[in-house]
Amino acid sequence: MVSHVTTLEDGYFKALHGIRIKNYGLSVPFPYVSDTHCCLICLQQGNCQSANVHEREGLCELNKFGPQDSGAVTEVNQSWSVYYKSNVEDRELMLRATSGVGFSVRDTWLGTLSPPPPQDGCKSMASAVCTTHYRNPKIDLWETLSISEVMIELYKNGSRVMFMTFNGTGSNLESWMSSSRLLTSSWTTLSPTRNFIYFSVKGDQPCSRVFLILQNYGGCPKDAGWFVVLDPISSDCCPGEWSDLSKKPKFVYSALDNVARYQSTDVDFADVMAVFVKYT
Incomplete structure (x- = not known):
């Protein structure tokens, strides 16, 4: 459960327990009186977006990132909590999908599957704090929202590796x-002028390859693209080959600045996939 800390200012902070932002950057740990005191100190710093609180040792760390910011590097640490300014987030998390949990990302996104309720850590980009998928109920109101941008991001060991x-x-x-x-994209070679076999949420459904960006099908060893979610929906189309993996879903992305063969060392696997939106 996300808790709230009311401050003496007009806003409030939200707390994620068991999470710490590692690249806090604004201060060395210093003693504090209470979590509210730590949050008030953050409010007094113009560039402070969140604060790490170690309640047992009474330590406070000021951060220049919030837990959902693309530059934040988070870790799982039950001794810490991160308190972040909810009124400064300029984007909203709509989906946070977790690798290897056995639930379909596509069906969760479309609302045809309800995975188990998310834990507190399912809004963090850290890898070991969530055993399900988080789906924002606002997804069902998509066409009534004033959405200007949609962002897909991948995280590995708490750091962003693709957007x-x-x-x-x-x-x-x-x-x-x-x-x-x-x-925009983290791949400079990915552009609308390229040729794609698939570039869609549904992807290649018979093969359980969704959120798929594919350039080439040439027999399983030659399959090449930028990104794919290997969903645990149906049987695999390449038995014994690159997509026949256990503990799905898998988030597979090109580690090159270009298209990569999926059956090669030019791809890597992310822990977390997140979808954010910005509003007009």
Whole structure:
């Protein structure tokens, strides 16, 4: 459960327990009187976005990132809690999917599957604090929201390893992910002018390959693309090959600045996939 800490200011902080932002950057740990005191000190610092609190040792660390910011490096540590300014987040988390938990990412996104309730850590990008998927109920109101941008991000060991930003204006639950809506990406070679076999949320459904960006099918060893979620939906199309893996879903991405063969060392696997939105 996310708790709230009321401050003496107009805003409030939300708390994620068992999480610490490692690259806190604004201060060395210093003693504090209470969690509210630590939050008040953060409010007095113009560039402080959150605070790590170690209640047993009475320590406070000021952070320049919030737990959902792309630059934040988080860790699982039950001795700490992170308190972050909820009124400064300029984007909203819509989906936080976890690798290897056995629940379909596609069906969770579309609302046709309800995975177990998320733990507190399912809004953090740390890898070992969530055993299900988090789905924001606002997803069901998608077409009534004033969404301007949609972002997919991948995290490994708490650090962001991939991002894509799409034009979300006038989109629905599936249409936002398309090559024509792509705005920016961590791959400089990924652009709407490239040729794709798949670039969509649904992807190659018979093969359980969703949120798929694929350039080439040439027999399993030659399958090549930028990104795919291997979903635990149905049987695999390449028995004994690159996509025939246990503990799905798997988040597979090109580690190159270009398309990569999925059956090669040019791909890597992320722990967490997140979808954020920005509003107009």
